[in-house]
Amino acid sequence: MICSTFWLFLNLSRSRSKMSVDKEETRQRLKAAVHYTVGRLCQKIGEDHRREFSRQTIAAIAETTFRECDIFAKDLEAFARHAKRSTVSSEDVKLLARRSSALSNHIQNKSEELAQEQRDSRKKSTVKRKSRDTE
């Protein structure tokens, strides 16, 4: 009797830990992706200024970025929930950028740029469709 409950417990904890192992793996992979991009960006900036970033510095920037993402995500979720939405929108991102006016303006401009690109691509596909119809 005790043996069977013991094995049941072992299997339950094994499956639970497998789930957390998968989650941990995903987290590590995301961290690695961030680290890679940060490394390339630092390399480019270093080259432009004829200086080199130490590996420790690149790792620190990558780690900070990764942690900031967690904070950003939770803020975005809170903003969306406050607006009674379950989908995070660009308005939430603009709110996230409120602390520095330079950043806020930059994000606002980027948002308008993206909206314009969308409108242009939609226009292009309508024109294509119209010309196809008239042929």
Add this chain to the structure above:
Amino acid sequence: MICSFYISQETVSKLLCSSFKEDKTRLGSDATLLMREMLKVFVQEAALRSLKQAEAEDCNRIEIEHFEKILPQLLLDF
């Protein structure tokens, strides 16, 4: 200065979604693109400010101390 290295849209989405507390919270596509820009600016600022700090101290290499000095203001700005 053109720094055109971006984290992929998919990675940004996964990064943010993995930190959401509720399952029902989703990330819109326009929000994903904007966040990709936000993260790019963040990394750029971190790197450039560290570089400026190193230059101000007449150092040829950007060391972690330079990053540590600019970190408080960076976090306040974001």
